[in-house]
Amino acid sequence: MSQTVGNAAPDGATAPDLTVVPGGACLGAEIRGVDLRRIDDRDFAAIHRAWLDHLVLLFRDQRLSDDELIAFSRRLGELDWAPVQETGRRFVEGHPELYVVSNVVENGIPIGSLGAGEAAWHTDMSYLADPPKASMLYAIEVPPSGGDTGFASMYAAYDALPDRLKQRIGGLRVKHDGTYNSGGYLRQGVTATDDPRTSPGAVHPLVCTHPDTGRRMLYLGRRRNAYLAGLELAESEALLDQLWEFVARAEFAWEHVWRVGDLVLWDNRCTMHRRDPFDASARRIMHRTQIKGSAAPA
Ligand code: SIN
Numbered sequence: 290m291s292q293t294v295g296n297a298a299p300d301g302a303t304a305p306d307l308t309v310v311p312g313g314a315c316l317g318a319e320i321r322g323v324d325l326r327r328i329d330d331r332d333f334a335a336i337h338r339a340w341l342d343h344l345v346l347l348f349r350d351q352r353l354s355d356d357e358l359i360a361f362s363r364r365l366g367e368l369d370w371a372p373v374q375e376t377g378r379r380f381v382e383g384h385p386e387l388y389v390v391s392n393v394v395e396n397g398i399p400i401g402s403l404g405a406g407e408a409a410w411h412t413d414m415s416y417l418a419d420p421p422k423a424s425m426l427y428a429i430e431v432p433p434s435g436g437d438t439g440f441a442s443m444y445a446a447y448d449a450l451p452d453r454l455k456q457r458i459g460g461l462r463v464k465h466d467g468t469y470n471s472g473g474y475l476r477q478g479v480t481a482t483d484d485p486r487t488s489p490g491a492v493h494p495l496v497c498t499h500p501d502t503g504r505r506m507l508y509l510g511r512r513r514n515a516y517l518a519g520l521e522l523a524e525s526e527a528l529l530d531q532l533w534e535f536v537a538r539a540e541f542a543w544e545h546v547w548r549v550g551d552l553v554l555w556d557n558r559c560t561m562h563r564r565d566p567f568d569a570s571a572r573r574i575m576h577r578t579q580i581k582g583s584a585a586p587a
Contacts, residue, residue: 358552
């Protein structure tokens with residue numbers, strides 16, 4: 290059921306109402322009737338509430354400059370600087386907060402990261418001690434087909450786990466690998482390795498509590514080079530395979546088909562996302578921002 294927040298413009302005229310329209314899956318809602326260049330505190334409070342409730346929010350038909358994307362992102366908190374891209378480029382000139390996700394090559398140099406291939410399920414930058422709490426992706430150019438992005442609720446995945454499995458994983462901690470990004474590319478300055486026990490990364494509890502909602506969630510991060518601390522490698526691999534097979538169920542996911550001007554904001558603490566491949570000769574350009582987390586996952 291959709292919810293509407295009435296909204297009086299400063300000049301007394303009636304601004305379009307901000308409406309939250311859930312997509313019918315266990316996560317994801319569209320926010321209608323809002324121009325992200327002009328939101329007041331009441332709009333923002335409604336957006337923030339909807340974000341905690343629905344985990345992933347879609348805003349269609351936005352027309353944001355880089356500065357406006359950054360200004361809206363800052364309403365959620367201090368921004369992280371973008372990670373170094375696969376090419377060694379750090380960020381968009383003059384905008385250290387912007388990360389470019391793109392397959393476009395200009396003058397022989399990729400302008401962004403992740404190419405046109407599949408991006409595997411992951412939580413952004415969970416290989417850090419304090420991963421970002423939120424990410425936003427803004428669509429500037431999209432291919433005619435493919436490149437859709439799926440999101441999964443890690444609350445729903447945890448809630449649905451069989452009790453025996455919940456008990457088994459209760460006290461475990463998992464290594465989130467920092468060797469490869471979700472497109473399978475080696476991160477800048479890191480030595481390639483496929484040994485999960487020694488690869489670089491952060492170790493976080495496998496079951497965490499969301500700091501704002503108090504809900505329990507699975508915190509898996511990414512599969513490649515994951516390792517359950519203290520277990521024999523074979524046991525770790527078998528248990529991780531079991532968990533990943535479980536979370537890949539369609540019932541935990543919502544898929545977004547992009548249009549130019551879409552902005553998607555997700556809660557990076559309780560979701561994972563993945564991307565379909567697309568035709569490498571088509572162009573896809575997305576600008577991403579990330580909001581710093583306030584605490585390590587716990
Ligand atoms: C990402 O994994 O952050 C990018 C997802 C996408 O390209 O849709």
